[in-house]
Amino acid sequence: xxxxxxxxxxxxxxLEQLLYLLAFVIALVMRLAALxxxxxxxxEAGYALQAFQVAQGDxxxxxxxxxxxxxxxxxxxxxxSGEVLARLxxxxxxxxxxxxxxxxxxxxDPRAALVAAFGLALDPISVAVSRQAGSPAMALGFLGLxxxxxxxxxxxxxxxxxxLLLLSGISFVFGLVSVLAAWxxxxxxxxxxxxxxxxxxxxxxxxxxxxxxLVSVGTLFALExxxxxxxxxxxxxxxxxxxxxxxxxxxLAVLFELIVYxxxxxxxxxxxxxxxxxxxxxxxxxxxxxxxxxxxxxxLYSARQAWMLIWAAVPLWLLAGQFVGEYLSLPEEPxxxxxxxxxxxxxVLLVYWWMNLAQLTTEIGLVRPDGVSLxxxxxxxxxxxxxxxxxxxxxxxxxxxxxxxxxxxxxxTEDAAIRGAVWGVxxxxxxxxxxxxxxxxxxxxxxxxxxxxxGPSVGYTEELMDAIEEASVQITGTKYELExxxxxxxxxxxWLLRGFPNAVYSPQLAAxxxxxxxxxxxxxxxxxxxxxxxxGQHFVLQLERAWSNQVVPPDFGRWLVYRxxxxxxxxxxxxxxxxxxxxxxxxxxx
Numbered sequence: 001x002x003x004x005x006x007x008x009x010x011x012x013x014x015l016e017q018l019l020y021l022l023a024f025v026i027a028l029v030m031r032l033a034a035l036x037x038x039x040x041x042x043x044e045a046g047y048a049l050q051a052f053q054v055a056q057g058d059x060x061x062x063x064x065x066x067x068x069x070x071x072x073x074x075x076x077x078x079x080x081s082g083e084v085l086a087r088l089x090x091x092x093x094x095x096x097x098x099x100x101x102x103x104x105x106x107x108x109d110p111r112a113a114l115v116a117a118f119g120l121a122l123d124p125i126s127v128a129v130s131r132q133a134g135s136p137a138m139a140l141g142f143l144g145l146x147x148x149x150x151x152x153x154x155x156x157x158x159x160x161x162x163x164l165l166l167l168s169g170i171s172f173v174f175g176l177v178s179v180l181a182a183w184x185x186x187x188x189x190x191x192x193x194x195x196x197x198x199x200x201x202x203x204x205x206x207x208x209x210x211x212x213x214l215v216s217v218g219t220l221f222a223l224e225x226x227x228x229x230x231x232x233x234x235x236x237x238x239x240x241x242x243x244x245x246x247x248x249x250x251x252l253a254v255l256f257e258l259i260v261y262x263x264x265x266x267x268x269x270x271x272x273x274x275x276x277x278x279x280x281x282x283x284x285x286x287x288x289x290x291x292x293x294x295x296x297x298x299x300l301y302s303a304r305q306a307w308m309l310i311w312a313a314v315p316l317w318l319l320a321g322q323f324v325g326e327y328l329s330l331p332e333e334p335x336x337x338x339x340x341x342x343x344x345x346x347x348v349l350l351v352y353w354w355m356n357l358a359q360l361t362t363e364i365g366l367v368r369p370d371g372v373s374l375x376x377x378x379x380x381x382x383x384x385x386x387x388x389x390x391x392x393x394x395x396x397x398x399x400x401x402x403x404x405x406x407x408x409x410x411x412x413t414e415d416a417a418i419r420g421a422v423w424g425v426x427x428x429x430x431x432x433x434x435x436x437x438x439x440x441x442x443x444x445x446x447x448x449x450x451x452x453x454x455g456p457s458v459g460y461t462e463e464l465m466d467a468i469e470e471a472s473v474q475i476t477g478t479k480y481e482l483e484x485x486x487x488x489x490x491x492x493x494x495w496l497l498r499g500f501p502n503a504v505y506s507p508q509l510a511a512x513x514x515x516x517x518x519x520x521x522x523x524x525x526x527x528x529x530x531x532x533x534x535x536g537q538h539f540v541l542q543l544e545r546a547w548s549n550q551v552v553p554p555d556f557g558r559w560l561v562y563r564x565x566x567x568x569x570x571x572x573x574x575x576x577x578x579x580x581x582x583x584x585x586x587x588x589x590x
Contacts, residue, residue: 019114023098027121031091031130034441036083039461040133042542043454045495047134048086052076052498054224064234065169066227067142068134070220081498086133094130094137095121099144100314101321103151107283108318111325119317124261124436128452129307131440136171136307138164140314143175155202159209166210167218167231173238174297175311182293186286241303247455249306251299252551257306257451258295260560261436262313264429268320268422275323284322291315306452327415327422335416342408342420343427346401350428353397354561360390361558401425439563446563448543449553456570459540461496467537467574468500468517475516475580484517485509488572492542493519518575525575534575541572 013021040048047068053060054073062069068089075085098117105113120126130137142165150158165172198206218227249257259266269291272284294312298304401421409417439450448457472482483502486493497503509518514533518525526536545553546566553559554566 016110016114020098020102020117023114023117023121024095026118027095027098028092030122030127030437031095032088035087035091035131037441038083038444038447039458039465040083040086040492040495041453041458042456042490042492044086044133045491048072048081049491049495049498051086052081052495054220055081057223060226062224062226062230062233063134063169064230064237065134065167066218066230067164067167068138068169069230070167070217070224070227072133073224074220087131087135090132090135090138091130093141094126094135096141096144097121097126097130097137097310097314099148100140101318103144103147104318109322109325111328112318112321115321115324115328116314116317119265119320120313122430122433122437123265123310123313123317124433124439125257125306125309125452126313127437128440128450129310134169136169136174137310139168139171139175140310142168150206155205156209156212159206159211160213161209162206163210163213164217167213167227169230169234170238170241171307171311173235174301174308177238178294178297178311179290181297182290185289185293189289190285241301243302245302248303250551251304253451254298254304254306254309255295256551258309258312261452262309262316262433264426264433265313265316265320267425267429268323269316271418272319272323284319287315287319291319305454307454324422324426327419335413335419338408338412338416339419339423342404342417343424345404346421346424347427349397349401350425353394354428354432356390356393356397357557358561360387360394361555361561442563444540444543445567448545448567449559449563449565451553453545456542456544458492459542459570461492461539461541464539464541464572464574465496467539468497468519471517471574471576471580472500482517483515484519485513485515487518487520487522488541490541493572514577516577516580519572520575521570521572523571523573525573533577533579535578536576537574539572539574540569542570543567544570 047063047065050060050063050069051072054069055076071089072086075088079085097120101108101113101116101120126137126140129135142161146158146161146165148158149155149161214228215221218231219225220227273288291312294308294315298308298312301308405417405421408420439447442450444457444459447453450457468482468484469479472479476482480500481502482500484497484500485504485506486497487505487507489505489507494505509515518534521541523538526532526534544567546568547554555564559565
């Protein structure tokens with residue numbers, strides 16, 4: 001008897017699907033690389049500490065981000081706490097933002113959606129925000145997953161991710177308000193009508209999935225009921241932000257961040273808006289309205305922060321993709337040589353412009369003595385002359401590129417002129433965006449100068465923890481049994497010392513209390529009673545931008561090239577009992 005075996009073919013991905021998969025892998029790499037390189041910041045530590053309390057079963061007053069706190073608390077319970085696990089879920093969820101262009105690819109040009117997917121995978125603000133504990137980018141990722149599974153006819157799974165979206169804190173509320181406001185503008189300003197039909201069975205499954213998420217994650221299977229209360233707290237926090245500007249960024253600062261972090265998307269979206277034939281298309285009108293509404297709400301919101309721009313990045317990159325996608329194909333003869341020649345010419349000019357700007361930041365500048373004209377100064381002072389020439393080149397190169405594009409468009413074809421600019425300028429801005437997105441690996445001073453950092457940035461806490469662990473080994477023989485008192489009311493310090501069971505927070509020392517180690521911010525401690533028994537070391541605990549009242553960082557060129565700008569240092573002092581170290585004595589604080 002002959003037995004016939006039939007094999008069914010599995011999933012055969014198309015080239016388009018493989019490219020989306022590549023965009024997702026790139027997004028993962030950008031968000032997961034060196035995730036634990038720096039300790040958590042003060043803001044991150046607040047969320048991570050709450051997750052740690054969940055893992056320990058402690059009582060807590062949960063902040064308005066229950067999805068992150070509950071799920072990360074579960075990870076801490078299973079695998080132990082740490083910087084990587086504290087940032088892991090936001091990084092994973094934030095990577096799924098590339099699903100949003102994939103979802104809408106049927107309504108926009110497929111090439112435009114692909115460009116948007118890669119743009120969002122490498123978008124500097126999206127990457128930076130996704131790498132933070134308690135990240136607002138989780139909401140965008142859950143939104144993409146919910147709609148993706150709904151399109152795939154998996155309503156229960158879609159409902160589950162929709163429930164996680166509800167539990168994503170203030171970011172979800174901001175996104176919901178933005179979408180509703182955009183819909184109202186579109187509804188009353190255009191004749192567009194959104195028709196969304198969901199069958200009753202499908203609706204019930206979606207609601208069931210939402211319920212599963214609220215019960216399993218929102219209450220952590222009834223072990224931590226405050227998750228649902230935190231959902232309501234997120235709504236209250238958002239609307240309270242309309243009336244409080246504490247810690248908020250200036251409106252112009254947000255626009256400045258949009259320009260310096262997303263120049264590629266903004267430039268090509270602007271070109272699309274200038275094209276009357278394209279900007280009148282229905283899908284581009286919808287995307288433009290959504291983008292402008294989000295930006296408008298950010299500017300009007302009193303408690304505005306840079307992370308809100310992640311919601312604007314989605315329509316912005318879809319708009320930019322509409323323009324880039326049209327010129328992304330290889331040029332045909334006889335335009336090929338002209339297009340590639342123009343692209344290489346623009347790229348070389350821009351690279352030279354960047355190198356010239358970098359050199360310009362290292363020179364003194366024009367120092368004109370009284371009674372000496374600028375022309376006389378340039379003639380007699382070679383340093384001023386060199387600076388003036390570099391400054392002139394920095395200004396004229398962008399003008400030259402614009403003139404070249406206009407001449408090629410006038411003397412040859414507009415298509416050839418634009419294609420050359422898209423390839424040449426696009427490559428340069430792509431690599432600039434990649435360098436900006438890789439800023440998470442920068443040293444603490446440069447990281448603190450980034451405009452997307454909210455609140456103080458972490459300092460050299462690795463050195464502080466090494467000193468504490470060394471003191472513990474010297475005194476107790478183990479790394480974590482040290483008896484110490486810390487007097488810094490900081491979530492960052494609480495997070496750093498969470499593994500030291502004998503570390504106690506006490507603003508004041510009791511009379512006669514001489515702990516082995518004291519951590520405070522009091523440089524005069526050694527001058528008080530019993531201070532002579534202690535030797536001290538100092539560490540940079542946190543760093544913060546020192547130009548909070550200015551929109552543009554001082555010496556903008558140096559900041560743009562090197563991310564160097566004035567920062568304020570927050571010092572911590574570690575005092576150790578000298579008599580606990582019979583073999584050596586600690587050096588005094590400088």
